[in-house]
Amino acid sequence: MPDTGSDTGSAQGVLVLAATPIGQTGDAPPRLAAELAAADVVAAEDTRRLKRLTSELGVTLTGRVVSYFEGNESARTPVLLAALLAGERVVLVTDAGMPSVSDPGYRLVVAAVEHDIRVTAVPGPSAVLTALAVSGLPVDRFCFEGFLPRKAGERSRRLSGLLREERTMVFFEAPHRTQAALAAMAESWGGDRAAAVCRELTKTHEEVRRGPLADLVAWAAEGVRGEVTIVVAGALARAEVDSDPESLRAAVAEEEASGATRKEAIADVARRSGVPRREVYDLVHR
Structure with missing residues (x-):
């Protein structure tokens, strides 16, 4: 009892x-x-x-x-x-x-x-832990992000906010939106980012597709059925940045060129360099 x-x-x-x-x-x-x-x-x-x-x-x-x-x-x-x-x-x-x-x-x-x-x-x-375990991606640190927004703009903003996430990420997704979600991930994080799509976990037609996001987008174009869990590798750890003015400006410019907003770039460079965010801001806008 x-x-x-x-x-x-x-x-x-x-x-x-x-x-x-x-x-x-x-x-x-x-x-x-x-x-x-x-x-x-x-x-x-x-x-x-x-x-x-x-x-x-x-x-x-x-x-x-x-x-x-x-x-x-x-x-x-x-x-x-x-x-x-x-x-x-x-x-x-x-x-x-x-x-x-x-x-x-x-x-x-x-x-x-x-x-x-x-x-x-x-x-x-748990679909989260089961997918993580069979994905073949790092499991020492991970985060669960649930379902992505259905609207393209909101989904893009959510993914942009995860651009520098270094932990392995786990998502739930509806089968008819799986390709769109994978395509949005590839656009935001690069088609070479490693991922796995886990379909119908523990069921008769269980399937785990592993590969770079670009390949998974092409695979999903044929249609996806069943319950879907997506596991995506985190971003590679960013190297530290020297604290001299030229290095800081160059690092911010590099972040922006890779798709980060000015605000996101300054925050990331401040964290990696140990320089206060306000000082990095002043250097960039000086």
Whole structure:
């Protein structure tokens, strides 16, 4: 049975963020079935998927089942919070992976924390970590960037802001926007940047395509199907810059020539040289 202990208030309930399989039902963590069976309330992103999952796990739900998805998250959060305050155990599941990671759940977690309600998790499958592990790219330092903006201009600005990111980056993307996302990355960071597109992870038709962004753009032109996670190598570490005026001006000019804005170039050169940003600014504009 699940641990029903609480942190500070025994009268309050517990919010359980339960990870669900991203492909194979057999990957479900052992605690998932026990938590679902013991829940007073199960909040599910898709109640139909929950029904299939519980059937495959051989679980009979005894608690109430409510939908909790992007469209009703704001309105349903106070209802679930009331259940928690009344002492109920609320288990939150999404379609795949960990709730609140690019899925509904964050609002409820914040509300629970604000009311000193215990929040715990059933750890399990993660598309982010799975894609990172199989990508063949550095895993010692990474960041998760979620979904890119759908509009081209906003997407370009987001990618420009990641131009100097040295950590390996992980993105989620819809299959019909995968080629556009890869093309925008190649335009912003260069077609030779190493990347991997991970499709249908852990499923029957799992596929991992590795290569420079330019090659992946050409591959995606044929169409991409299924759940997609993109992993991209970070920028190479930038060399330090000498602090003499001519070196600083030249470094800023080089950054601008590579696509950075004047503001971004000055900030980067200031960091690499150890010279205050204001001094670099004055040198460039003098």
